[in-house]
Amino acid sequence: MFSMPMALILSSHVAASMVGGGVSQRVLNSARIDTMLVPTVLFGRHPGWGEPGGGPVEQDQFESVLSGIADQGLLDITDIVLAGYFADVGQIFDTASVIDVVRKGRRMNKGVKAALPAPIIVVDPIMGDSPGGLYVSPAIAAAIKDQLITRADLVTPNLFELGHITGRPLTDLASMVRAARAMERPVLVSSLPRHGQIGVLYVDSEQAWLVTHDRLPKAPNGTGDALTAAFINRLLAGDDARTALEQSVAMTVSLVMRAHEWSAPELPVVAAADVLTSPLVTLEAEAV
Known part of the structure; x- marks a missing residue:
């Protein structure tokens, strides 16, 4: 039986803003990847617009949603686990446990095989940004590092x-590459300032590539979520x-270009879905 890839997303659900799990879900769906979104928070809007409304999902409810998915046997055929924004430490430990279950899954459920041989x-260690610093508690940041990054592919x-997780000063491109390699797994680093442009860096044990593009006027929120999903x-x-x-950065830049063209306050992930398969720009990575 033919099966499409299945992704389990554990991140924020924001009703009126195209950020978090909502963006991840739509970008993955554009590539015909089925998705299950388990919300860590239920917000009305992005906090950048003001008081968001809603609040964190209580841990017992979070666990109950995961139990329903598990009881349906879907963790056996989950191909991708995407962990994003978390509201409390308990959710992170629950997510770590789910990752372990997915890794041990049978890769078959009710006659349907998983699309990938292994998940x-x-x-996406959503914990802060420059210049504001951490916007989650130090306990959440530590749990992401200790429980999730250690399990990540x-x-x-x-x-x-990257600097917060590794504890390393990031003074130039070489130090960024060294910090990424210190994580001992492939790393995709966004928001690198580079000669007046902005860059995205991919690093693993054998290679390092950098894509840069012109800085656009203030981009809508959610570009990091879109980039991660597009790379997947x-x-x-x-x-x-x-x-x-090259392709995932071009797709993300194209979404921002469409947002500016249409004066859209949010990423137009649905209206501009075509750029997720045919980006408006062509970017070329350089080896670093």
């Missing part, structure tokens, strides 16, 4: 998060790391 665990921090899309499409980097 891919992606951790791919980590996608921004530059501030390209990996599952069979791209090598360099091509996946």
Whole structure:
């Protein structure tokens, strides 16, 4: 029986803003990846717009949602786990446990085989940014590092998060590459200032690639979520790391370009879905 890839997303649900798990879900869906979104918070809008409304999902409810998914047997055929924003430490420990269950899964449920021979665990360590610093508690940041990054196949921090996680000064590109390699797993680092432009860096034990693009006027929130999901899309499409980097950054830049063209306050992930398969720009990575 033919099966599409299945992704389990554990992140924020924000009703009126195109951020968090909502963006991850839509970008993955654009590549025909089925998704299950387990919300860690239920917000009305992004906090950047003001008081968001709603609040964290209580841990017992979070666990109950995961139990329902498990009881349906879907953790056996989960191909991607994408961990994003968390509201409390308990959710992080629950997510770590779910990752362990997914890794041990039978890769078959009710006659349906998983699309991938083994799951891919992606951790977007959403914890802070420059210049504001941490916007989660130190306990949440520590739990992400200790419980989730240690289980990840791919980590996608921004530059501030890379420095916080590794505890290393990031003074130039070489120090950024060394810090990423210190995580001992593939890393996709966003928000790198580079000669007046902005860059995204991919690093693993054997290679390092950098894509830069012009700084656009203030981008809508959610670009990091979109980038991570787009990179996953390209990996599952069979791209090598360099091509996946070039394509996913081009897709994200194209979404921002459409937002500016249409004066959209949010990422137009649905209206501009075409740019997720045919980006408006072509970017070329350089080896570093």
